[in-house]
Amino acid sequence: MSWVIDLLQLIVLVAAAPLLRGIIGRVKALIQNRQGASIFRPYADLRKLFRKEDLVPPTASPLYRLAPIILFAATLVAVALVPTLQASSLLGLPGDFILLVYLLALGRFFLMLGAMDGGSSFGGMGASREALVSTLAEAPLLLGLVAVSVLARSTSLAGIAHWAMGRSPFQLSPVHAMAIFALALVTIAETGRVPVDNPTTHLELTMIHEAMVLEYSGPSLALIEWASAIKLNLMLSLLIALFAPWGMAATLSVGAMAMALVAYAVKLLVLALAVAVLESSVAKLRMYLVPDFLGAACALAILAVAFTALKR
């Protein structure tokens, strides 16, 4: 019956994604001495967008409305690979973290195409910048995952989580230190937070992700926003599962599940707080400094992989 729990994992992650965004926004507002919107605001936004009409430019092809659907579907299937409440996942298999990276790439590819279909300058600009950031972020992401996988002697995310649960929290291996750093930098780049991209900016020339979705409206925009929130939740849950999975249920009892849910919520809150504090304290990088940022992540990931062999 563990597939029921895995399905529950998926639903929790998908349903809680807008809440995570709301919490980050609220914390940022409090830091900036404002009152801020309610943490349930993103749900209201999604409901509003789903009820509105879809506006489509006259030059758009069928790909324009297909792109958000494929983005959402790919992100949803990617979520099924990440263990959150217990050390197993719905579609978990050996070698599934490669599939995870490439499913995210599938969604991103179609989003870039949808952006260019709008026929405006901003769509092309967003797609071109997103191409730069995602190209340079893919190598450190995969290398960081490879380093952790080699250390855990398992190639599935569930297996790595299971192995990490067996270690004590104070055993800091250099592989883990380097990999955490590298994956944290890549998470910031992949999910489009400050300092790589400002998700709340209104100036088109400072946008990367927002510029791609500038033309979208109605249910298409709702799907894109939700998929972006799910991606943030997915990356943070991935960090939790790989590096701090203690608290995950080892048995299938209700008590263990409840504790796992509470532990997951607490860890996610801590990470959300960290993201909000980081976004409020650092300025956004100029676009041509982002390759430096990702280059540092790449060097850390290479060191993490090298240490797995040097420390044997």
Added chain:
Amino acid sequence: MNLVEIMAVKTLASAAVFLFITILLIAAAKRTATCVLLFAVQCAVITLQIAASAYIHRSIELLIVAILVLLIKVLAIPLALSRIRTRLKVSPDVNASTTPVQSVFIVAALILLAFVVVEPYVRAFSLDAEMLAAATAVVLTGVFLMVSHKKALMQVIGLLVLENGIFLAALATTFGMPLVIELGIFFDLLMCVLLMGVFVFRIRDTFDHVDVSKLRRLRG
């Protein structure tokens, strides 16, 4: 084992990782103030390491060395460097000959080189591979900082990092040098920094800049 003992052991085990992180961050830093701060952090890591070692081996000498490192290298020298920096009034940029990305990759390669190079010594004398490799990497990073940066203040920081590395190497192979020698080295270091401070001001007043790449009159 009580909690303090456990913490001491964990500190010793993970010190090398933090040293690697500090040298990577110094390589990637873009402002002089950040470099001074990172040097202070590195010395703080070394202090914790010596303190942990002092607790485990119950050695008063090591404790004195730890306190000395704390006072001189974590507090006195970085404060002196900051004062020099603010009074020098040059641009806060670090002005390196390599971009931050290239520096980070070079330092990563130096770390790997350090591991490869210390392997025979580790096997012959059964030492702690991580600590010795960290010491070698810090030495190499100090030299690299001196080579790639043109500002006089950055050369001073490079020299200090280099001295950190030698100190760490001594720590890794023995239990540190005898106390008298340690005291001597510390005071030499303090004098060194103060003299360098004076020199940097004289250079700035004579030439109107502190860019060592422009000091080329001593040629054949």
Added chain:
Amino acid sequence: MTDVLFYLLLALLLAGPVITLIAARLRQAPAISAHLLFVALVAGALASVAMLWQGRVVSVDLSCLAPFSFSLLVDRLSAYFLLLICLVGAPVALFSGSYVERHYHGARRVWFWVLLPWFLLSMVLVVTASTAFAFLFGWELMTLFSAGLVLIDGHDGERRGNVFTYLLMMHAGAAAVFAAFMVFLPHSAGLGFAALRTAAPLLTPAARSAIFLLGFIGFGTKAGIVPLHLWLPKAHPIAPSPVSALMSGVMLKTAIYGLVRLSFDFLGTGPAWWGYLILAAGAVSGVLGVLYAIAEHDLKRLLAYHSVENIGIIYLGLGAGMIFAANHSPAWAAVALMGALLHSLNHALFKSLLFLGAGAIADAAETLDLEELGGLFSRMRVTGTVFLIGCCSIVGLPLLNGFVSEWLTFRSFIAGATLPGLAPAIVLPLMAGVLALIGGLAAACFAKVFGVAFLGRPRSVEAADAVEVPRAMQAGMAILAAACVVIGIAPVIVLRPLAGIVLQLLPGVVLPQQAFALTNMLPLIALAVIVVALILRSLCRAPRITPTWACGMPGLDSRMQYTSTAFSKPLRKVFSQVYRPERSIETLPADPPFFPHWIAYRSVRTTSFERSLYRPAINGILATANRLRRLQTGNIQVYLLYMFLALVAALIYMRFA
């Protein structure tokens, strides 16, 4: 039955052009040629499928017709590459039937239908040869026929120069392959492949390394690895599109076949540095190929550079396989080899699909310059859809075939961390990062290609007037796209024959089952994605058409879109050390110096290999040749002196040797 199909393939390929020449006067001649070719290739595909399924070996001995021993033997590896040739060739033949009719007339059309079947026949000869003579015969014929096909499009000065470079480099490569076979000779009885296989263990390690290096250079020139790739972007773009598809999709794979045959079959397991050499060549080709492709805006030259990149990926898999074999880990060597061979098939399928798509674009919009295209998807639905499938496959996105082969290669790299030595445990996982970088760059490049060419507004009048291509061309592309999708969703149908092939090359190996768990789950994952997508699609209502937001300004036109050059600018700037263009700005000043008459900006990108490697080498050879010219004095007595000195030297040698 299998034998009959194979003989039918050979006979039709041989006789087809003859029939074309005879029937050239008839009006239906081109249709007859196209149909004959299609039937021949379908027969060949069926034969190879049967051979892979049953494991049969078909052999044909034609030594009676040739001065040296000439025979064909189709074992599992040959059958796989034969399937590759026929599976790609049949849709290309279908496409050419309509394409050639629209673009070429008279004598050129006849020449096309004469040279194309013989080109395919030479490739079949190469992959099924079982003697060195037959192999080299087919090898040289491949070069000659493809050069002839390239020249069909015209032979002005620049084109002739490119063809000359192509022929020169191909012959140099063939010479290296020839030399590699010759090194076997002192120990082997003749040059049949069976004799070479038995002679290989008797060679000294130095001789084996020499053979390997000569094979590496020879096959590498044909495959197009960096720095031997110079001919690729010169020859592929100037050929007719179906020919480019075959050259890029199939001809490069014959070089892979040769390398696999030479190193895995004949030489067996070698020292690890062989694997590292191939790994390095693959990594450099992969990264540089895709970086050069990003900077291009001529569609065919961009696709040619992507061929360099994909050959790099195949070499990465082959190198990993050799390293595993050298480290006594044959199970993962088999997985790496399977990844490389599967990528050969996948690349053949999607690269030829993309080149045929380029041909369709050229047919519809009369230009292949990305800066002049745009908005083609609305006007050419079928071409757009299949081209999109090709783009997604080459990027390696899941649910399509590129992902499966890249995934197998990734798995083998990660398994490299379990090897005992320090070098492979560090290098192989790092290669996973290189492969990820290549994949990311390819995604950026093809987002640019599809986005600029097919989406948005048309950037020229011809693009605005584009119409869909005829049915035959659509069908040809659709067959290739369908193959990509099928292999992507249910890769098991190709993986099982591949397992049989690697069992033949690395005997007695047991494949790790967990390496294939994902490929068995792919149909389920595909189903999940499709079901979710369909549910969401069904919830959508009809949209409202409104103009694009242009910051309140009216009249948004095609000039305001991102061009291909603009899209690739951030990446070109980050990797500027690779490109190093020569830029010049000239101004024609006028009296008030701030308002010049004109300003001209020129940016010329020549690949640095031509400047730094080839020019000095060519100059060196010419200088040496000039110096040797002095031996030819024209004086009869000097020539008699040469003969006298040779005689004396021979006598001394016989006395003292």
